[in-house]
Amino acid sequence: MEVKSTSKFVRVSPKKARDVAREIQGLPVSAALDILAFTPKKAAFLINKTLKTAVADAENNFSLNADDLVVKEAVIGAGPVLKRFQPRARGSAGAILKRTSHIFITLSEAPEAAPKKKRVNVSAKANA
Numbered sequence: 001m002e003v004k005s006t007s008k009f010v011r012v013s014p015k016k017a018r019d020v021a022r023e024i025q026g027l028p029v030s031a032a033l034d035i036l037a038f039t040p041k042k043a044a045f046l047i048n049k050t051l052k053t054a055v056a057d058a059e060n061n062f063s064l065n066a067d068d069l070v071v072k073e074a075v076i077g078a079g080p081v082l083k084r085f086q087p088r089a090r091g092s093a094g095a096i097l098k099r100t101s102h103i104f105i106t107l108s109e110a111p112e113a114a115p116k117k118k119r120v121n122v123s124a125k126a127n128a
Helices: 014-024 029-037 042-062 122-127
Strands: 002-010 069-087 093-109
Touching: 002 042, 002 069, 014 029, 014 042, 014 069, 014 093, 029 042, 029 069, 042 069, 042 093
Parallel strands: none
Antiparallel strands: 002 093, 069 093
16 A cells, blocks of 8 residues: 655755655655664755654554664655845846645655565476
């Protein structure tokens, strides 16, 4: 089962947030929370909030155990851009782009460890 959580219109640049999101993809939730707690970036705090929301949804709405969850994907999309201007020399203006992001996190249950099949040595069969 997959659980999704989103945060929209977050005031952080998508480019900066993607660096943090790449670090947690494919990790168990507990490891991802540890990494985000000790990452000194604004994006880490915002992704941490979204991840905790996804875990709470999984536990309360779908009765899943938080220890069995894995971050399937963490995607940062670009939101609308606030456009501002700074006066420059000779009456010109320089653009200031205040970018926003949409954070999408998908959690899934960890796959059960399937018993490994015994490997057959093909070269031994060919020689016999």
